[in-house]
Amino acid sequence: MGNEEEMQKIIDYSGREFRYVGTRTVRPDGFDKVTGRANFGADFTANGMLFGAVVRSPHAHAKIKSINVDKALKLDGVKAVITGKDFPKLDVNDKMVGEVVVSYYDMGNNVIAREKVFYDGHAVAAVAATSQEVANAAARLVEVEYDVLKPVMSIAAATKKNAPILHKHVRTGGVEPAPTKASNVANRAEFKLGDVDAAFAKADVIIERDYSTQTVHQGYIEPHACVASTTTDGSVTIWCSSQGQFMVRAYVAKLCGIETSRVKVIPAEIGGGFGGKTVVYLEPLAVMLARKAGRPVKMVMNRAEVLRATGPTSGGIARAKVGAKKDGTLVAGEIELTYEAGAFPGSPVALGCMTGFAPYNLTDVRCVGWDVVVNRPKAAAYRAPGAPVAAFAVESALDELAQALDMDPLELRMKNAATEGTQAPYGVKFGRIGYQETLEAARQHPHWSAPLGPNQGRGIASGFWFNIGGTSSAEVMVNEDGTVIVATGNPDIGGSRASMALMAAEVLGIDVARIKPLVADTESVPFSMLTGGSRVTFATGKAVIEAAQDAVDDMRRRAAKMWDVDIDQVEWENGCAVCIESDQHKPLSIADIARKADKTGGAISGKANINATGAGPGFGTHICDVEVDPETGRVTVLRYTAIQDVGKAIHPSYVEGQLQGGAVQGIGWALNEEYVYDQNGTLRNTGFLDYRVPVASDLPMIDTVLVEVPNPGHPYGVRGVGETPIVPPLAAVANAVSRAANRRLADLPISPPRLLAALSKG
Amino acid sequence: MSKHHVSTTINGDPTEFLCDTRQTLLDCLRDELNLTGSKEGCGTGDCGACSVMVDGRLVCSCLMLGVEADGRRIDTIEGVASGDTLHPLQRHFLEEAALQCGICTPGFIVAAKALLEHNPNPTETEVRYWLAGNLCRCTGYDKIIKAVMNAAAEMRGA
Numbered sequence: 001m002g003n004e005e006e007m008q009k010i011i012d013y014s015g016r017e018f019r020y021v022g023t024r025t026v027r028p029d030g031f032d033k034v035t036g037r038a039n040f041g042a043d044f045t046a047n048g049m050l051f052g053a054v055v056r057s058p059h060a061h062a063k064i065k066s067i068n069v070d071k072a073l074k075l076d077g078v079k080a081v082i083t084g085k086d087f088p089k090l091d092v093n094d095k096m097v098g099e100v101v102v103s104y105y106d107m108g109n110n111v112i113a114r115e116k117v118f119y120d121g122h123a124v125a126a127v128a129a130t131s132q133e134v135a136n137a138a139a140r141l142v143e144v145e146y147d148v149l150k151p152v153m154s155i156a157a158a159t160k161k162n163a164p165i166l167h168k169h170v171r172t173g174g175v176e177p178a179p180t181k182a183s184n185v186a187n188r189a190e191f192k193l194g195d196v197d198a199a200f201a202k203a204d205v206i207i208e209r210d211y212s213t214q215t216v217h218q219g220y221i222e223p224h225a226c227v228a229s230t231t232t233d234g235s236v237t238i239w240c241s242s243q244g245q246f247m248v249r250a251y252v253a254k255l256c257g258i259e260t261s262r263v264k265v266i267p268a269e270i271g272g273g274f275g276g277k278t279v280v281y282l283e284p285l286a287v288m289l290a291r292k293a294g295r296p297v298k299m300v301m302n303r304a305e306v307l308r309a310t311g312p313t314s315g316g317i318a319r320a321k322v323g324a325k326k327d328g329t330l331v332a333g334e335i336e337l338t339y340e341a342g343a344f345p346g347s348p349v350a351l352g353c354m355t356g357f358a359p360y361n362l363t364d365v366r367c368v369g370w371d372v373v374v375n376r377p378k379a380a381a382y383r384a385p386g387a388p389v390a391a392f393a394v395e396s397a398l399d400e401l402a403q404a405l406d407m408d409p410l411e412l413r414m415k416n417a418a419t420e421g422t423q424a425p426y427g428v429k430f431g432r433i434g435y436q437e438t439l440e441a442a443r444q445h446p447h448w449s450a451p452l453g454p455n456q457g458r459g460i461a462s463g464f465w466f467n468i469g470g471t472s473s474a475e476v477m478v479n480e481d482g483t484v485i486v487a488t489g490n491p492d493i494g495g496s497r498a499s500m501a502l503m504a505a506e507v508l509g510i511d512v513a514r515i516k517p518l519v520a521d522t523e524s525v526p527f528s529m530l531t532g533g534s535r536v537t538f539a540t541g542k543a544v545i546e547a548a549q550d551a552v553d554d555m556r557r558r559a560a561k562m563w564d565v566d567i568d569q570v571e572w573e574n575g576c577a578v579c580i581e582s583d584q585h586k587p588l589s590i591a592d593i594a595r596k597a598d599k600t601g602g603a604i605s606g607k608a609n610i611n612a613t614g615a616g617p618g619f620g621t622h623i624c625d626v627e628v629d630p631e632t633g634r635v636t637v638l639r640y641t642a643i644q645d646v647g648k649a650i651h652p653s654y655v656e657g658q659l660q661g662g663a664v665q666g667i668g669w670a671l672n673e674e675y676v677y678d679q680n681g682t683l684r685n686t687g688f689l690d691y692r693v694p695v696a697s698d699l700p701m702i703d704t705v706l707v708e709v710p711n712p713g714h715p716y717g718v719r720g721v722g723e724t725p726i727v728p729p730l731a732a733v734a735n736a737v738s739r740a741a742n743r744r745l746a747d748l749p750i751s752p753p754r755l756l757a758a759l760s761k762g
Numbered sequence: 763m764s765k766h767h768v769s770t771t772i773n774g775d776p777t778e779f780l781c782d783t784r785q786t787l788l789d790c791l792r793d794e795l796n797l798t799g800s801k802e803g804c805g806t807g808d809c810g811a812c813s814v815m816v817d818g819r820l821v822c823s824c825l826m827l828g829v830e831a832d833g834r835r836i837d838t839i840e841g842v843a844s845g846d847t848l849h850p851l852q853r854h855f856l857e858e859a860a861l862q863c864g865i866c867t868p869g870f871i872v873a874a875k876a877l878l879e880h881n882p883n884p885t886e887t888e889v890r891y892w893l894a895g896n897l898c899r900c901t902g903y904d905k906i907i908k909a910v911m912n913a914a915a916e917m918r919g920a
Contacts, residue, residue, distance in 0.1 A: 026856045033864035034852040036799015036839035040865055043798040132793075133784060219899045221803040221811055222865040271801070271865025272899050303804040494862035494900060653859030657901050661862065664902030688808035688897060696903040697887075697894040 020505040021716055024653045025512050027498040033269075040269045041225030041241030046296035049227060050079055052282075052289050053135035054299070055125035055142045056309065057117035060151035060375040060681025061164065064115060064144060067125055072141040077130035080292035081142065084114040084124070087288065088257035092169050106344035108255050110378050111284050117146070118166060118343030119377050120682045121308025123281075128289040128297045151375040151681030155317060155338050158184035158372045166373045170345060186345030187371040191353050191425045199332035199364030203323025207401045211393040213730070213748040214674035215315040215340060218382045219665070219693045222271020223306045228286035229296035236263045236287050241270040243277040243491055244530025249522045255284040266521040270491045270531075274665070275381030276311040278532050304686035311380025312675060314339035314347040318393035320356075328407050330416045331364065333357045333425075337390055338370040342378040347371045348386030354426035355727070356390030358464040359435050359619060360416045365425045375681050381532060383662060384465045384723035388669065388730050392748065395461035395731030400744060409460050409735070410448065413621075414439045434645025434709030435462065435619035441705045442621045447641045455628050456638065457740025462621045463727025467720030468533035469612030469713075473526035474543035476504060476551040478604040482591025484508060484551070486544055487520040489528030490536045494661075494722070495654035499537045500544050502650050503716065507548035509575030510590060526609050534720025537650055538711075539612035545715050551606030555593045558600040562588065614713020618724035620644035622663060624732040628740040633756035635671055635737055641703040642728075647711040647719030659725045660702040666729025668694045674749050770831040772797070773841025781828035787821075788812045790828035791838060799839035799868045803897065810896030813869040813876075814838045820876040822895075839868035842875060850913040851875055860909035862900035870896050874910045882918055886911065 032038040069081040087108060094104040108114075112123045125142045129135040152158045152166060163184055171179045174188035200206060226240030236258060242248045245265040253260040270277060282299040290297040301310070316339035323332040335356050339347035349369035357365050367390075402409035417436045423429050442448055442460065452458060477485040486504045490496065497517040505512040528540060552572045559577030560567040569581040576587035597604050625639040642659040649655040672692045676684045685691045710717025730748060738744045743758060765780040772795065779794045786805075791797040791814070800823055803809035807822040814823045815837035823838075842849045851871050854860070861867045870893065877884060877892040884892065889910050890903070898906060 024859070027859070029864075030856040030861075031848070033861055033867050034848065034855050034871060035843050036797075036868045038864055039798070040801065042802065043792075045796075131782075132789075133782060220863070220865075221809055221897055221899055222801070222863070223803070269865075270863060271803075272863045274899070300802075302802075303806065303809075495859065651859075653905070654862070657859055657862055657905060660902035660904045661900045662902075665899065687806050688804050689806065693897060693899060694902075695894040695897065696890040696907065699890070699903055701886075701907070702902045702904045 018506060020502050020512050021648070021650050022652060023502065024651065025498060025502065027495050028501055028517055029492065029497050038269045040222055040271045042300045044227050044239040044268060046227050046229055049296040049298050050128040050130060050293055051132040051135045052126055052128045052286055052297045052299035053139040054123045054285065054305065055139045055144065056305065057113065057120065057122040057124055059117055059146055059148050060120045060153070061149040062117050062146035063149065064113060064117060064124060065147050066145045068143040069125065071143065072127055072138040075134065075138045075141060077134040078127060078138045079295065080128045080289050082126050082285065082288045082292060084112045086292070087112060087255065090114070104254050107251065110344060111255060111281060119375050121305065121377065123285065123309065126285040126289055128293045152184060153375055153677050153681050155340060155372050155374065158374050166343065166375065170373065184373050185370055186341060186373055189350035189353050189369040190367065192366040193362065193423060193425055194364035196332050196334055196364045196366040200323045203331050204326045205401065205404050206321065206323045207397050207404060208321040209397060209400065209744065209746055211318040211320065211396060211746045213315050213389050213392060215312045215376055216669050216673045217307055217312045217691065218274040218276035220272030220274060220276055223301040223303060224282050224310060225300040226283050226286050227296055227298045228283065228290045230287065230291045234258065234262055237266065238263065238283055238287065239266045239268055240283055241268040241277065243270065243273045243493065243532050245522050246489060246527050247278060247530040248280055248283055251280045252283050252287055256287050264521060264523050267491050267519050270493050273493055274383045275385060275532060278381050278530055279311065281310055303688065307686045307691055308683050309377055311382065312342070312377055313382035313385060314341065314379045316340060316389045318389060320393035320397040322397045322401050324401055324405065326405065328405055328412050328415050330360055330362055333360065333362050333365045335390060335393060336368045338372060339389070340374045340376060340379065341371050342376045343373060344378045345371055345373055347379050351386030352390035355387040355464050356394040358424045359418050359462050361418050361422045367425050376675065383665065383726040387463065387465055387727045388666060391461065391463045391727045392730035392734065395728065396734055396746060399459065399735040399738065410439060410443055413462060430617065432709060432712055433617055433619060434707050437707045437709055438619055438621040438643045438645055441643045441707050442623055445623065445641055445705060447623050447639060447703065452625065455630060455740055457626055457736045457738070459624045459732045459735030459739065460621065461728040461731035461735055462619065463724055465534065465618045465724040465727060467538065467615040467618050468535045469539040469615040470529040470535055471527060471611050472540040472543040473528045473609045474540060474547040474607065475525055476547040476606040478551060478590060478594050480594050482589060482594045483514045483516065486515055486517040487525050488540050488544065489520055489525045490531045490540045491519055493531050494658065495651060496536045498654060499541060499650040503541050503544050504548045507545055507552060508590065509572065534618065534722040535615065538615050538714055538718045538720050541650065541718055542612045542714060543608045543610050546608035546610060547606045549606065550608060551604060554604050554606055555590065558593050558597065558604065559588050561600045562596060616647055616711030616713055616719040618645060618719050618721060620724045620728050622728040622732040624729070624736045626733065626736040626740055628737060628755065630759060633752035633759065635750055635755065637667055637700060639700055641705065642725055643705040643707060644721065644724055645707045645709045645719065646721045647714065648708055648717035649706050650716065650718060652706060655706055655721050656704040658721045659704045662725025663702050663729050664694050664699060666726045667733055669748065670730045670733035671749050672751060766829045768829055768832045770833065771835045773837055783829060785828045786824050787826040787828050787831050788823040790831070791823060797838055797840050801865055801868060803865065810873060811866050811869040813872040813896065815872065815876060820873055839872055842871055849875065850916050851910065854909040854913040858905045858909040858912065860901065860905040866896060866898045870898065870906055878914050878917060882914060884914060
């Protein structure tokens with residue numbers, strides 16, 4: 001993020017006509033995925049493989065007094081049992097400091113508990129046996145003695161005086177002077193511009209309110225799964241579904257104390273991630289079990305394990321304050337966010353601070369964030385991490401402001417929208433962005449002016465996400481028959497193979513059906529950062545374009561050799577090498593050149609290893625109509641339109657799909673989804689029956705408008721699109737319900753009991 | 763504990779397997795018969811990723827024991843296409859981009875096929891309610907509903 005100012009390569013593609021980019025081709029991996037042949041994480045088997053099971057804590061907060069594995073080991077078929085003691089000792093200062101701080105101490109403790117357990121479902125031991133049934137039985141035979149501590153389940157409980165302290169070493173960071181006492185408040189973040197107090201003094205109208213949201217889960221349908229195999233020389237092979245095979249390699253190597261080069265990770269198809277598969281849970285356990293048992297080990301979570309022990313995103317509280325002139329000009333904005341980090345520090349609260357006011361042109365703004373540990377699973381990334389809760393508060397406040405000013409909420413946003421040159425609260429000045437264009441598209445959409453009936457309301461809200469670039473690799477290999485393989489190191493989480501093929505086709509000038517994109521393992525393609533941050537189509541796409549260009553240059557060289565002319569005389573047109581000097585040479589297709597490759601220097605390929613900068617930020621605006629049932633408190637979403645500046649849609653259907661899917665996850669966050677814990681800190685809703693994600697009958701069609709304001713930082717104008725769509729819906733839904741119910745709904749989810757309670761207040 | 767011998771018909775082929783009493787039909791399909799197209803998303807009948815047909819009825823295979831398959835006819839995602847020729851539903855899922863990650867897709871196709879056998883001309887609402895037992899977290903369902911409606915229209919015309 002923050003690369004908007006350093007776009008080195010500005011390519012003018014305005015008015016450019018694309019031949020393949022922007023078409024709706026069938027995805028190359030489609031056949032396997034509609035026939036059941038695609039192999040996901042749990043579909044792999046290894047010769048002689050054992051099955052693993054995890055022993056999980058029934059307590060939210062406890063000291064581990066002892067673990068006795070004797071009975072488990074005696075069960076027939078059990079081949080290995082591991083506990084935290086089998087892993088290398090952790091150092092509290094072992095961190096990787098990058099754009100986010102990764103603490104290996106916390107990661108190691110999260111993968112398998114050492115002295116303490118920090119949440120219901122925390123792994124304490126794992127077993128491997130000859131069948132899943134035996135492994136499960138053995139897991140029940142592992143005897144763990146706990147010294148149960150008082151669980152700290154909420155921000156309020158964690159920040160109370162004399163609250164039980166989760167981690168003795170955690171001191172509140174980001175405050176001066178540095179505290180000497182341990183605290184559950186792990187960090188404070190602040191971003192500000194100008195003088196916010198002086199600016200509020202000049203406001204005609206000030207709106208201020210508290211908001212709350214609950215812990216929610218990414219809810220990918222595929223539970224975590226892997227197979228690990230070790231050899232006596234210390235090499236490890238892992239088959240697993242994840243958002244990054246190189247991420248798994250690095251984390252497993254670190255946590256298991258193995259050299260990175262000895263770990264090979266082969267990516268399976270991934271059944272959804274949304275950020276939740278950017279970390280490891282099972283893989284280090286499977287590796288240690290495999291090593292101890294001397295046989296490959298397969299581990300697959302069940303749904304309850306996924307909900308109890310993997311990545312939710314932070315529930316949080318927010319106080320938002322906005323000040324404006326009578327004409328709707330915003331003069332000041334302030335937000336204070338407090339997010340649950342879960343069991344270990346590291347909620348995305350700073351990202352919430354950076355994003356909440358980013359869509360608005362404000363010279364005086366202050367955003368403060370607090371990161372608080374509680375006895376819930378450690379928060380993992382979830383689609384635009386940190387932004388939805390901040391946007392919920394800011395966009396609700398703007399709706400309330402529009403009501404106070406008797407102003408159209410769309411016009412209020414238009415009047416204050418960030419444009420090129422606007423400085424965001426986190427310091428960056430935006431380059432060419434398309435926020436206003438999304439508002440204009442909303443204004444023109446028939447949805448915005450459609451009539452509403454009784455008990456119905458319409459909400460509008462916007463959202464921002466940075467999008468990132470980063471290190472990506474691509475190899476383009478030309479086969480003997482003129483078809484082309486495009487290898488990258490990024491798991492295809494939502495159709496990215498199709499985008500890679502389309503971009504390669506555009507450069508090569510051949511039909512997309514002649515291109516086979518593949519997701520390569522860690523030993524078959526150079527390093528690439530994981531699939532996340534909405535970076536793949538942008539950054540890896542850029543690498544694919546450069547690698548394809550490299551292959552084209554190679555083929556021009558080969559054609560020059562075949563014709564015995566200078567390479568400058570060979571151009572690439574419509575998938576053929578063309579000699580510009582002489583018309584006696586007939587154009588050579590890729591197949592013509594490939595067929596003779598052995599005579600011109602061997603196999604033909606192109607490669608690119610890049611660190612992509614210039615990721616263009618994404619802005620979206622969503623419109624939502626709801627109907628409220630005053631008797632039951634049920635909210636029905638009647639109509640929904642998601643509008644976003646996508647830069648350039650490489651495959652429009654999959655871009656629309658990102659908007660639709662993100663909107664629906666946001667609708668679930670707004671209306672249904674929440675973690676429900678009892679007083680002991682035990683998660684009560686550990687299945688999809690009670691952790692209710694939206695189902696088909698809950699929803700209308702999700703209309704989309706793809707606004708294309710090209711990103712100057714990408715050869716084809718691509719911006720990341722995947723994360724922005726989950727930012728606006730929380731407020732879009734809440735604003736619609738607030739207008740339908742004629743009162744402000746500031747606490748999510750707006751479930752029937754919560755709405756009924758609000759309605760009963762008269 | 764000895765295993766049970768089960769004789770069944772899967773995708774039209776007579777099939778026998780041995781299973782433990784506790785194994786679900788889904789476990790047997792995936793682990794004993796290597797038919798991994800049916801997926802386990804929840805194991806509690808809430809997500810529909812393991813949808814199969816049992817004697818022509820749509821069933822979550824995670825809610826049925828393997829031993830109960832004895833003497834029955836089981837149809838799975840692996841039997842929906844005829845060789846390399848995709849079923850219209852499969853084709854329309856691809857044409858409409860009705861899948862992103864694809865983990866829920868086999869269950870949706872099996873469930874949608876059951877719908878169209880039962881009701882060749884469903885309304886959008888009927889499609890949405892029939893598929894309410896199949897969870898998709900990627901697509902927001904929009905393109906899935908369109909794919910099913912388009913496949914239904916094509917099949918009615920055919």
